Amino acid sequence: MNTGYFFPHRHILGIDHLSREDILYILDTAESFKEISARPIKKVPTLRGHTIINLFFEPSTRTRLSFEVAAKRMSADTFNISASTSSATKGETLIDTARNISAMHPDIIIIRHSFSGAPHMLARYVDAAVINAGDGAHEHPSQGLLDMMTVKEHKGRLHDLKVAIVGDILHSRVAHSAIQGFTRMGSSVQVYGPSTLIPKGLEQLGARVCTSLEEVVRDADIVMTLRIQKERQNDPLLPSFREYSRQFGVTKQLMGLAKPDALVMHPGPVNRGVELMPEVADSSQSVILNQVTNGVAVRMALLYLVMGNG
């Protein structure tokens, strides 16, 4: 690791505020922690005595588990608050919830919220470090970082790669973090999906919008598919999963257009047979489970770094 560098971030709210140097430093740190999860005794005392709160206002299985595993492997004390058990159901505002939690002196609060920007607001009201575990359609920075870590492991670099993202770009915080991350590292990102799910202004964010599945996948180094949802708040985005699968699903045949060593990625959970065909999800090109493994390492790194260990 380079000398003279100091990790400058108290909070991790999005990839958008991380520099190229920050990202590389996080990934290097994650790489050094990855080995801990392979030990027979998977625990180091690094964050002993630290209190970490998982504040989840949206259902989550894998992200919450991943953060919890990461925290426990660093010997931190973790507490989970989910929407169903939280004060949200009692009409307490997020600010009041934040102030009450803050009064118990936690060191880190990990928040997932259906409103974009909720972690930014939380960060203004608490003394703890805040890590965004997904906010609305904005960002999911730890996912973006674990995606980059997985790519770096397999490709040996993060620059000069062609990254194809297919599916619901409009609602996907994963896509937004990936676009920011991969373009910042010097790769090109191209996206494709039904026009109902392509937001305005993607070009200004650095992504090229393609006009066909073939175009987006051709010569790609990475093919990332996103979970699709048929309907949101009465907005008629798609007629059916059946049609999506036939018109926009990533098949084995389609993968033939990508580079032979292209990686298949998906943030999970996969709608098998809808956005991704089972033979692709389970192929040798698929690194979906490596993403999950790296997720723990990246989150260990983030917990370590926001505690001022950078």
Added chain:
Amino acid sequence: MNRSWWIKNGRLIDPANKVDDQGDLYIVDGRICPPDSEVDRAQLEVIDAAGCLVTPGLIDMHVHLREPGQEYKEDIVSGARAAASGGFTAVACMPNTRPVNDSSAVCAMIRQQARGAAARVYPVAAISKGSRGEELAEFGELRDAGAVAVSDDGLPVHDSQLMRRAMEYASDFGLAVIAHCEDPALASGVMNEGEVATRLGLKGIPTAAESIMVYREIALAEFTGKRVHIAHVSTAMSVDLIRAAKARGVAVSAETAPHYFTLTDQAVDGYQTNAKMNPPLRSEADRQAVIQGLQDGTLDAIATDHAPHSSLEKETEFDAAAFGIIGLETALPLSLELVRQGVISESRLVELLAVNPARILGVEGGSLSPGAVADLTIIKPDDRFVYTAAAIVSKSHNTPFLDRTLEGRAQLTMVAGELKFSRQAR
């Protein structure tokens, strides 16, 4: 109370009479005197307006005063005080109170509360009963109770037939129909749809949501031969539609708000809830088109859409925050910025802020004609100040201009010759 004055050394801006000149103004018993009339000057109290503009009282044709029902945000007295300190001598208050102003009782209550307030308060009544968009409110009775216009502001009239009937029926009573133009199904987002919304992960409101409805109102006005007033224009396409309609002779008038010619959707960055309003802040191209519309006469008025909200509604997640910002105390300096930039003249400014609002609403004021009621504003255009929370007169503080240095503000306002506001304690 004294209602007779000698205003000396000011620059009189009176576009209704094509006047822009240094001069004195005499006011006797609350009315403006002809310059050559025999006035006993010894009986007049002197106001020195050196370095100031003397204009007809400014009229804000679009405010929300929240009374009855939400007095914790604003009330008629506090709103009128904010208006006066911003240079306004009259405001027209929208009917989305609780209850909705769809009855003579609410109109009468508003006028009662406004008695002795720091500015005239004209009620705008609802188009439909309860603003539910189903049946027409009783325009005749509302007019008799003091309403000057009708609008379902905040809740766009979805039913085109109802809007057509409103334009027709309102004309029988000389009431302006003020249209809040938004297609509700398209306008379900929280900020302008575009690059910033995508970057922030916030749901967008397309410009088309406004322009579609602007065109509907124009088509209805054109077909029926009746008039319509378009509220808070925010998009380039709306400006184009209105310009073309006016060229065809359609009786359409329109207003915009200072935030639409001052800010863009970039102001939302950082999830700033004080930059959340409806319609939303748009792109730079839209902002430029709105300025062009003010300059070339497409847009008739600057109105604030003063929409007070407490911290309960604004110190929250962006999606959960209420739409709207206060504007009474910033409209004048922000509009004067257009004068300083050479975009519009002082006379045009007074047309936008006084002459045209008076004409569209059919209320007195808007000129310094001899015999006219002495509603006037004295403005010091180079008065620089920092707009701080402590200095805000409105009950609410929801403004994106907080702590900005602004230039130009009212020194004094007068309603029918009565001093309503003076910056220097006299």
